Amino acid sequence: MTNAELTQFKTRYVKNLEESVIPFWEKYSIDREAGGYLxxxxxxxxxxxxxxFTWLGARELWxxxxxxxxxxxxxxxxxxxxxxxxxxxRYGRDPRGDWYFALDRQGRxxxxxxxxxxxxxxxxxFAEYHRATGDRESLEIALATYRxxxxxxxxxxxxxxxxxxxxxxxxxMALPMIQIWMAEEMGDxxxxxxxxxxxxxxxxxxxxxxxxxERRAVFERVAADGSHPFCMEGRLLxxxxxxxxxxxxxxxxxxxxxxxxLAAGKAGAANxxxxxxxxxxxxDDAALIELLTEAVLFTAERGWDHEQGGFFYYMDYExxxxxxxxxxxxxxxxxxxxLCAFLISYQLTGxxxxxxxxxxxxxxxxxxFDDPEYGEWFGYLHRGGDAALTLKGGKWKGFFHVPRALLxxxxxxxxxxxxxxxxxxxxxxxxxxxxxxxx
Amino acid sequence: MTNAELTQFKTRYVKNLEESVIPFWEKYSIDREAGGYLxxxxxxxxxxxxxxFTWLGARELWxxxxxxxxxxxxxxxxxxxxxxxxxxxRYGRDPRGDWYFALDRQGRxxxxxxxxxxxxxxxxxFAEYHRATGDRESLEIALATYRxxxxxxxxxxxxxxxxxxxxxxxxxMALPMIQIWMAEEMGDxxxxxxxxxxxxxxxxxxxxxxxxxERRAVFERVAADGSHPFCMEGRLLxxxxxxxxxxxxxxxxxxxxxxxxLAAGKAGAANxxxxxxxxxxxxDDAALIELLTEAVLFTAERGWDHEQGGFFYYMDYExxxxxxxxxxxxxxxxxxxxLCAFLISYQLTGxxxxxxxxxxxxxxxxxxFDDPEYGEWFGYLHRGGDAALTLKGGKWKGFFHVPRALLxxxxxxxxxxxxxxxxxxxxxxxxxxxxxxxx
Numbered sequence: 001m002t003n004a005e006l007t008q009f010k011t012r013y014v015k016n017l018e019e020s021v022i023p024f025w026e027k028y029s030i031d032r033e034a035g036g037y038l039x040x041x042x043x044x045x046x047x048x049x050x051x052x053f054t055w056l057g058a059r060e061l062w063x064x065x066x067x068x069x070x071x072x073x074x075x076x077x078x079x080x081x082x083x084x085x086x087x088x089x090r091y092g093r094d095p096r097g098d099w100y101f102a103l104d105r106q107g108r109x110x111x112x113x114x115x116x117x118x119x120x121x122x123x124x125x126f127a128e129y130h131r132a133t134g135d136r137e138s139l140e141i142a143l144a145t146y147r148x149x150x151x152x153x154x155x156x157x158x159x160x161x162x163x164x165x166x167x168x169x170x171x172x173m174a175l176p177m178i179q180i181w182m183a184e185e186m187g188d189x190x191x192x193x194x195x196x197x198x199x200x201x202x203x204x205x206x207x208x209x210x211x212x213x214e215r216r217a218v219f220e221r222v223a224a225d226g227s228h229p230f231c232m233e234g235r236l237l238x239x240x241x242x243x244x245x246x247x248x249x250x251x252x253x254x255x256x257x258x259x260x261x262l263a264a265g266k267a268g269a270a271n272x273x274x275x276x277x278x279x280x281x282x283x284d285d286a287a288l289i290e291l292l293t294e295a296v297l298f299t300a301e302r303g304w305d306h307e308q309g310g311f312f313y314y315m316d317y318e319x320x321x322x323x324x325x326x327x328x329x330x331x332x333x334x335x336x337x338x339l340c341a342f343l344i345s346y347q348l349t350g351x352x353x354x355x356x357x358x359x360x361x362x363x364x365x366x367x368x369f370d371d372p373e374y375g376e377w378f379g380y381l382h383r384g385g386d387a388a389l390t391l392k393g394g395k396w397k398g399f400f401h402v403p404r405a406l407l408x409x410x411x412x413x414x415x416x417x418x419x420x421x422x423x424x425x426x427x428x429x430x431x432x433x434x435x436x437x438x439x
Numbered sequence: 440m441t442n443a444e445l446t447q448f449k450t451r452y453v454k455n456l457e458e459s460v461i462p463f464w465e466k467y468s469i470d471r472e473a474g475g476y477l478x479x480x481x482x483x484x485x486x487x488x489x490x491x492f493t494w495l496g497a498r499e500l501w502x503x504x505x506x507x508x509x510x511x512x513x514x515x516x517x518x519x520x521x522x523x524x525x526x527x528x529r530y531g532r533d534p535r536g537d538w539y540f541a542l543d544r545q546g547r548x549x550x551x552x553x554x555x556x557x558x559x560x561x562x563x564x565f566a567e568y569h570r571a572t573g574d575r576e577s578l579e580i581a582l583a584t585y586r587x588x589x590x591x592x593x594x595x596x597x598x599x600x601x602x603x604x605x606x607x608x609x610x611x612m613a614l615p616m617i618q619i620w621m622a623e624e625m626g627d628x629x630x631x632x633x634x635x636x637x638x639x640x641x642x643x644x645x646x647x648x649x650x651x652x653e654r655r656a657v658f659e660r661v662a663a664d665g666s667h668p669f670c671m672e673g674r675l676l677x678x679x680x681x682x683x684x685x686x687x688x689x690x691x692x693x694x695x696x697x698x699x700x701l702a703a704g705k706a707g708a709a710n711x712x713x714x715x716x717x718x719x720x721x722x723d724d725a726a727l728i729e730l731l732t733e734a735v736l737f738t739a740e741r742g743w744d745h746e747q748g749g750f751f752y753y754m755d756y757e758x759x760x761x762x763x764x765x766x767x768x769x770x771x772x773x774x775x776x777x778l779c780a781f782l783i784s785y786q787l788t789g790x791x792x793x794x795x796x797x798x799x800x801x802x803x804x805x806x807x808f809d810d811p812e813y814g815e816w817f818g819y820l821h822r823g824g825d826a827a828l829t830l831k832g833g834k835w836k837g838f839f840h841v842p843r844a845l846l847x848x849x850x851x852x853x854x855x856x857x858x859x860x861x862x863x864x865x866x867x868x869x870x871x872x873x874x875x876x877x878x
Binding site: 040042048049050051101104108109110111112114159160161162163164167168230231232316318320321322323325326327328329380382383388389390391394395 | 479481487488489490540543547548549550551553598599600601602603606607669670671755757759760761762764765766767768819821822827828829830833834
């Protein structure tokens with residue numbers, strides 16, 4: 001990528017984040033009456049439902065905190081985080097300490113804590129809010145929630161489990177994904193060694209079960225022996241989810257490699273065995289990066305709609321009918337995750353295919369999802385690219401994927417510029433601290 | 440409707456039922472290896488998943504039985520019913536007698552009995568199979584299942600209930616709908632008086648809560664006081680579901696009126712009080728028919744896609760974003776139910792608007808859903824009318840809505856011809872017994 005292109009991209013991403021996305025959520029999502037966040041917002045910011053979805057509230061709390069800790073120390077953002085933290089502390093948990101799925105505007109519980117995903121976002125959100133503010137209670141909430149997730153993770157839906165596992169037990173990719181993300185986000189707040197143990201175990205599941213190099217596909221659900229049973233869920237591919245997992249793993253492996261490199265450097269100064277071990281680990285990680293970026297590439301090729309542009313939401317590996325009516329719709333988060341996956345793959349390999357995929361996705365995003373008129377991105381497009389729903393936020397879309405992707409990409413733009421030996425690209429609005437995804 | 444048009448319609452419906460729909464399911468859905476029915480069938484009948492969904496299995500059992508009891512005494516259809524009945528008897532129920540949601544091909548349970556809807560279809564299916572065959576065990580299963588539904592109906596999802604009802608309790612239209620349909624289908628198999636009591640109570644809920652004459656809409660969920668809370672589910676409209684409920688109610692009211700008329704006729708011969716009561720009930724039922732057909736009309740006007748044709752799947756009463764990505768898709772069952780609602784409304788009122796709506800829907804169905812190449816109807820179209828999924832059956836589409844609608848319409852065509860004083864319209868392939876929807 002030339003410096004000129006790097007500057008052009010960075011300018012666009014900073015502008016989108018600071019002039020379109022952040023202002024939209026700051027203006028419309030803050031509930032100045034009842035506290036917390038409103039997420040059901042029409043194209044122009046008009047509220048269409050006042051229910052509060054705990055996991056979206058936790059994601060928004062995480063995002064404001066992360067912007068503050070990683071992008072710019074803007075005091076306003078801590079205040080915006082605080083309204084979410086206060087509301088969730090007060091109303092978010094049931095008597096067991098599990099996080100409800102939904103509350104009404106005043107915080108009265110509407111929907112039970114029916115799986116552990118609200119809890120996962122609550123744990124990372126309060127960890128980041130603790131980093132932003134030093135608030136001790138938030139740290140305790142984060143750690144208590146994290147411990148409770150570990151107790152519940154073997155049965156993430158508890159009494160709400162409908163599947164009778166003994167007949168057909170499939171491993172789902174959602175669990176290793178969230179485990180890795182949580183471990184990376186909680187990071188130094190966890191007991192020593194825990195992060196690396198969680199990361200290792202879950203990378204193993206993804207690389208040995210879900211990524212199928214021979215079939216050139218990342219399967220959402222796989223039998224414990226790695227086979228693909230003849231059923232819809234056994235053939236299900238979700239390109240956006242695969243790309244999200246892959247960039248998490250790429251980030252994690254490169255973070256781990258850097259730590260190992262530093263450790264090996266130190267060890268090498270003392271004895272050569274340590275250096276050799278470090279070298280072997282580095283070779284393993286290089287092979288892992290090779291596998292993961294290969295998977296990014298075959299996921300992109302298979303997931304892209306070569307007729308009408310954009311990535312499909314769901315696909316069937318055999319091209320049989322998927323079990324989802326919305327399979328061919330184009331969703332904002334899929335494309336946000338794709339941007340991160342391609343840019344990070346390019347950063348780690350330097351291969352031009354990834355830059356091409358990044359350019360193609362960026363072009364699709366800014367000509368279809370971005371709404372220059374009212375700010376933020378549209379969420380749900382028909383296959384052809386027009387908006388199927390005009391909302392900017394809802395029960396499933398909040399202040400999360402878009403700003404996280406913009407922040408991640410801006411950080412990589414800066415790293416690419418630094419690696420090229422130059423200063424950060426122009427138009428940088430922030431203080432030069434690169435986005436540290438892993439807290 | 441002229442006799443020529445009546446004949447034309449009837450010819451098309453008989454041909455579609457007998458040469459397209461029945462052959463497709465007879466050829467592809469019968470599992471000659473493991474018994475029971477396969478429903479995940481591609482456009483050309485190819486199997487894409489062998490799981491067995493109990494409620495679809497029960498619907499198919501009902502349908503073969505119903506064809507036999509109401510359309511033609513074709514021995515083959517009893518055999519096809521038997522394979523479903525045997526499989527469901529053997530594998531369908533959990534140890535409490537509740538019906539699993541899904542089984543694998545061999546009948547091993549995959550998904551728990553997570554609500555009562557599988558049970559509702561099992562009850563009517565075994566009732567009809569009993570009528571077709573005289574099988575006592577099936578009658579016992581039907582009645583035991585019916586009793587169990589009555590125990591469970593105040594909490595239809597049992598331990599799977601995620602909603603915390605005390606915060607926002609909404610009445611859903613699905614429950615009165617299925618109660619009325621079940622009571623009408625079970626009919627004379629229930630204890631005396633039960634059918635009329637169930638019908639009365641549930642018609643009351645639909646007419647007093649869900650049909651909102653002032654707002655000219657049928658609401659899917661309403662607060663117990665009839666108000667519409669400010670939330671997505673409080674504004675949800677599902678035109679297909681509304682039309683389905685409305686034609687059930689129209690059928691029920693006209694069946695009840697006929698019985699009352701007969702009773703009043705007898706009573707009138709003995710004393711005049713009975714005749715006066717009969718007259719008052721008849722006036723009430725006439726008012727009910729007026730209300731229900733008015734609701735058919737405003738549902739049609741609101742639910743039709745005036746730009747691209749066909750009925751929307753979901754809508755928001757205020758035109759705000761609905762909570763469903765697939766809201767603007769065109770679904771087969773919506774249009775099957777619409778055909779019945781318009782034709783029955785026309786039959787009961789003679790008003791030309793209903794005939795117009797019937798013609799319009801018929802035209803849409805036979806130019807978009809019907810697949811002359813491989814038989815059966817497509818299930819899921821994009822807003823513009825092209826197939827989003829090419830499947831003919833799946834997890835939610837089986838041998839049910841299409842043949843039921845064709846059978847219902849053929850019955851009405853015959854009744855219209857009889858009312859006009861003529862013989863049944865030409866091209867009748869069956870024995871002239873009209874379709875008796877209520878068993």
